[in-house]
Amino acid sequence: MRAFAYIRADSIDSALRGMGSPAQPDRRNPQVQYLAGGTLLLDLMKLEVLSPHQVIDINGLESEYGRIEVTEGGLHLGALVRMSQAADDARVRRDYPVIAQSLALAASAQIRNMASLGGNLLQRTRCTYFRDTSWQGCNKRQPGSGCAALNGPNRQHAVLGVSDQCISTYPGDFAQSLVALGATVETVNPAGRRSLELEALYRDAQQPELETNLLPGELITGIRVPAGPWTRNSAYLKIRDRVSYEFALASAAVALDLSEGRVREARIALGGVSYRPWRAREAESVLKGQPLTQANATAAARAAFATARPRAQNAFKVELGQRTLVRALLQVAGQTS
Amino acid sequence: MQRRDFLKVTLAGPALGRLSAEGEVHSRSGEASTRLVVELAVNGLAQRVEVDARATLLDTLRHRLGLTGTKKACDHGQCGACTVLVGGRRVLSCLTLAASVRKPVTTIEGLEKDGVLHPMQQAFIDQDALQCGYCTPGQILSAIACIGEGHAETRAAIQEYMSGNLCRCAAYPHIFAAIEQARPLILKG
Numbered sequence: 001m002r003a004f005a006y007i008r009a010d011s012i013d014s015a016l017r018g019m020g021s022p023a024q025p026d027r028r029n030p031q032v033q034y035l036a037g038g039t040l041l042l043d044l045m046k047l048e049v050l051s052p053h054q055v056i057d058i059n060g061l062e063s064e065y066g067r068i069e070v071t072e073g074g075l076h077l078g079a080l081v082r083m084s085q086a087a088d089d090a091r092v093r094r095d096y097p098v099i100a101q102s103l104a105l106a107a108s109a110q111i112r113n114m115a116s117l118g119g120n121l122l123q124r125t126r127c128t129y130f131r132d133t134s135w136q137g138c139n140k141r142q143p144g145s146g147c148a149a150l151n152g153p154n155r156q157h158a159v160l161g162v163s164d165q166c167i168s169t170y171p172g173d174f175a176q177s178l179v180a181l182g183a184t185v186e187t188v189n190p191a192g193r194r195s196l197e198l199e200a201l202y203r204d205a206q207q208p209e210l211e212t213n214l215l216p217g218e219l220i221t222g223i224r225v226p227a228g229p230w231t232r233n234s235a236y237l238k239i240r241d242r243v244s245y246e247f248a249l250a251s252a253a254v255a256l257d258l259s260e261g262r263v264r265e266a267r268i269a270l271g272g273v274s275y276r277p278w279r280a281r282e283a284e285s286v287l288k289g290q291p292l293t294q295a296n297a298t299a300a301a302r303a304a305f306a307t308a309r310p311r312a313q314n315a316f317k318v319e320l321g322q323r324t325l326v327r328a329l330l331q332v333a334g335q336t337s
Numbered sequence: 338m339q340r341r342d343f344l345k346v347t348l349a350g351p352a353l354g355r356l357s358a359e360g361e362v363h364s365r366s367g368e369a370s371t372r373l374v375v376e377l378a379v380n381g382l383a384q385r386v387e388v389d390a391r392a393t394l395l396d397t398l399r400h401r402l403g404l405t406g407t408k409k410a411c412d413h414g415q416c417g418a419c420t421v422l423v424g425g426r427r428v429l430s431c432l433t434l435a436a437s438v439r440k441p442v443t444t445i446e447g448l449e450k451d452g453v454l455h456p457m458q459q460a461f462i463d464q465d466a467l468q469c470g471y472c473t474p475g476q477i478l479s480a481i482a483c484i485g486e487g488h489a490e491t492r493a494a495i496q497e498y499m500s501g502n503l504c505r506c507a508a509y510p511h512i513f514a515a516i517e518q519a520r521p522l523i524l525k526g
Contacts (some may be wrong), residue, residue, distance in 0.1 A: 001391050111426055114428050
């Protein structure tokens, strides 16, 4: 790990001040990083994938940004709420099961106690070529250096939203549940506060070194999930190589508003198969107004993967991803019928 | 002299001798520093130690405070061997900066009370829940927290909520049995 200066922020103002205003902020290689749970940052600093000069510890802001609020309008999660805190919250489990499940099925109990929800949204890919700096070709780590995964071992890699520059997989689970429910993130930056749709936080794979649309020094402070008739009828299904403590090979976040056996509205997002948290709008359209039968679920899943671009070793994800979605849809429909 | 005693003498001795003067490089809020004095409450004892900003809680416990019961294995948050309790919650000390710790720390050395083993330690012995023993301190602290969280009601829950602690000897069935043995004793307090 490279040397860095550590600083504790006791307010948003001091956090932003610590970030400073560099003359030429380099979004590809930030020299200053916020530290919350540290489960991602310290890992990547030890690997020297990230080597910030300064680390700003924002855990002192927990009393202000570590709360969960449930109102008629929806759910509000402070960015410093820990994964386990939201996963075990009775209101989240009852009213937003897809969120609670996506968190409970992620990582390990220790990591869930540490990792903040804001940081979780920004977790980096587990692509070996990205994490291992001895590989030359990684456009995400070293812009313009190529992508060793295109023709190398790529069983874990993505089939949706990929480009010729990068086929890495977004590794998270929580973001998929939020994208399905149309969540927004609240942020603060030196110019002020703003909120943006979570889906719009993530960039496409054309410029893989830039993963999000956060501005230099911008900090996520909270997540807002709008209430809807579908949030209670929701689930997160995660398929992986081992039954616990593993990243998804394929996952589906599903929320359904059903009336008289027909789908009024379906909210679907996919994980483990895509470059970024993936809202499957094509699948949602297929189901709208239809009864949720095995045949319709299968048609929706086929639509979700119509644009899939598999590589040598990950073609199985097209089939696996479709089956995962079908099972998740039927499971949620079964809960409510 | 055991190896662990030797480590304690050689590492902890000089480290404790280098405690800095009052507040010399203490990181005050809003002031960046590559070296700092951190104040830790470990197993009920207040500790003051000067560290590099990079120092993890794991390395600080082992190398500076001589508490070598906490084990380093993967050092990347993948195995759970370094699990300790911070503020009563189980965390990975390898992914925790010593400088960022704000709550009391409990390590395996802090479990025994007046010469009597903690019920979970005794259960690990009774159930033969270890072979090489390297993952055991992390397993025991994780197991205590698992019960406190209410995630040890069933064998299935124990399996799921203990999945962050790997055991390459595969003593898992015995570990689960030890947790089931200790649970009523711990809940009874």
